[in-house]
Amino acid sequence: MVTAQTPTNIAVIKYWGKRDETLILPVNDSISLTLDPSHLCTTTTVAVSSAFHQDRMWLNAKEISLSGGRFQSCLREIRARACDVEDENKGIKITKEDWAKLHLHIASYNNFPTAAGLASSAAGFACLAYALGKLMNVKEDESQLSAIARQGSGSACRSLFGGFVKWIMGKEDNGSDSLAVQLADEKHWDDLVIVIAVKETSSTSGMCESVETSLLLQHRAKEIVPKRILQMEEAIKNRDFASFSQLTCADSNQFHAVCLDTSPPIFYMNDTSHRIISIAEKWNRSEEAPQVAYTFDAGPNAVLIARNRKAATSLIQRLLYYFPPNSDDLSSYIIGDKSIAKDAGINGIQDVEALPPPPEIKDNIPPQKYKGDVSYFICTRPGRGPVLLSDNSQALLNGETGLPK
Numbered sequence: 001m002v003t004a005q006t007p008t009n010i011a012v013i014k015y016w017g018k019r020d021e022t023l024i025l026p027v028n029d030s031i032s033l034t035l036d037p038s039h040l041c042t043t044t045t046v047a048v049s050s051a052f053h054q055d056r057m058w059l060n061a062k063e064i065s066l067s068g069g070r071f072q073s074c075l076r077e078i079r080a081r082a083c084d085v086e087d088e089n090k091g092i093k094i095t096k097e098d099w100a101k102l103h104l105h106i107a108s109y110n111n112f113p114t115a116a117g118l119a120s121s122a123a124g125f126a127c128l129a130y131a132l133g134k135l136m137n138v139k140e141d142e143s144q145l146s147a148i149a150r151q152g153s154g155s156a157c158r159s160l161f162g163g164f165v166k167w168i169m170g171k172e173d174n175g176s177d178s179l180a181v182q183l184a185d186e187k188h189w190d191d192l193v194i195v196i197a198v199k200e201t202s203s204t205s206g207m208c209e210s211v212e213t214s215l216l217l218q219h220r221a222k223e224i225v226p227k228r229i230l231q232m233e234e235a236i237k238n239r240d241f242a243s244f245s246q247l248t249c250a251d252s253n254q255f256h257a258v259c260l261d262t263s264p265p266i267f268y269m270n271d272t273s274h275r276i277i278s279i280a281e282k283w284n285r286s287e288e289a290p291q292v293a294y295t296f297d298a299g300p301n302a303v304l305i306a307r308n309r310k311a312a313t314s315l316i317q318r319l320l321y322y323f324p325p326n327s328d329d330l331s332s333y334i335i336g337d338k339s340i341a342k343d344a345g346i347n348g349i350q351d352v353e354a355l356p357p358p359p360e361i362k363d364n365i366p367p368q369k370y371k372g373d374v375s376y377f378i379c380t381r382p383g384r385g386p387v388l389l390s391d392n393s394q395a396l397l398n399g400e401t402g403l404p405k
């Protein structure tokens with residue numbers, strides 16, 4: 001039995017469009033930032049036993065079917081790379097050939113909402129590939145494992161590493177060169193603070209329709225992204241926040257423009273998303289240098305990246321000014337790293353009510369507030385890649401029965 005923990009990630013140069021739907025091969029490279037797994041992560045336990053009669057999986061304590069093509073691809077690919085496992089003390093001997101006949105039990109838990117626009121599929125499939133790789137003594141490195149996670153969900157391949165990660169689209173038809181590499185680890189640019197404004201919605205993907213109908217997508221993949229990838233790599237290398245912010249915002253906006261250019265058009269952002277963009281743009285323009293970058297995936301949640309802690313405290317003040325909570329319970333309104341709100345002088349609802357309008361609001365009429373339009377905020381930072389949890393008390397399967405605890 002093996003238990004692993006894997007982070008989620010947010011793309012700053014987006015993946016949108018596949019050239020192969022089954023292998024999940026993209027039409028362009030993408031770059032992401034891995035988020036701290038102490039705030040958003042998947043934990044997965046995988047177990048093997050000759051007493052198991054079939055492959056079974058439990059997600060968030062409910063049994064789910066493994067018959068889908070994406071799960072089957074991951075299981076097939078990992079089994080094909082399994083090696084001998086021998087542990088004399090535990091009396092375990094499994095040969096390379098045995099793995100094809102043995103069945104698996106898998107239990108996984110996301111410490112954040114599943115299928116709500118927070119990239120559970122990314123953390124989930126990365127954790128599955130990583131945990132199975134360890135269980136089956138797969139000798140390949142994280143990049144090779146990323147090519148397996150990719151077949152579960154494209155963005156999952158980028159969760160095999162911490163820090164900044166690039167998914168290289170690759171050229172081969174069989175997908176062997178479509179994998180993730182680390183650009184810089186999580187310590188390289190650890191001033192950054194991430195605030196996610198969450199409005200939970202179920203996610204639907206219109207990626208396939210975009211590929212079929214959007215001319216802008218073709219132009220983006222061919223002409224825009226290749227240059228942006230180079231500029232983004234340079235910005236990350238130099239910790240150049242002005243370029244990083246400009247590229248991140250422009251790429252998110254272009255991805256949503258592609259969605260609008262799809263037939264029928266796809267709208268992922270809502271009024272709150274648009275308001276957050278305006279707040280960030282207005283604030284950035286009022287300062288000498290950009291303080292915050294924004295990016296949105298296939299849903300309305302805003303992912304805001306502040307240049308440092310000081311900017312993050314100013315950001316949280318602005319966000320709470322415009323989007324005060326519906327209830328007086330701040331502890332469930334700001335989750336994750338609560339120290340940012342404390343630094344911003346926000347200890348209770350009275351501090352939110354006392355916040356002055358942001359200085360960039362020039363006219364004397366206080367701007368409108370949008371109470372309750374954000375469900376909650378998650379404060380986090382750049383995070384590390386997958387790890388094994390060796391303490392058996394953290395396992396999600398019972399070692400005796402092989403069933404969820």
Ligand SMILES: Nc1ncnc2c1ncn2[C@@H]1O[C@H](COP(=O)(O)OP(=O)(O)OP(=O)(O)O)[C@@H](O)[C@H]1O
Nearest residue numbers: 042108114115116117118119120121122124125203
């Ligand atoms: N821990 C997990 N282990 C394995 N698979 C998972 C896990 N969590 C989620 N998934 C898979 O991902 C699917 C949800 O992916 P979906 O893309 O709908 O939502 P999301 O990734 O949470 O949000 P979004 O893609 O909009 O950011 C689940 O139905 C399941 O198949």
Ligand SMILES: C[C@@](O)(CCOP(=O)(O)OP(=O)(O)O)CC(=O)O
Nearest residue numbers: 011014015030153154155156297298
């Ligand atoms: C908008 C995105 O978040 C798209 C992510 O798409 P998925 O990885 O969820 O799609 P599949 O490969 O079909 O599983 C941008 C990104 O993460 O790069």
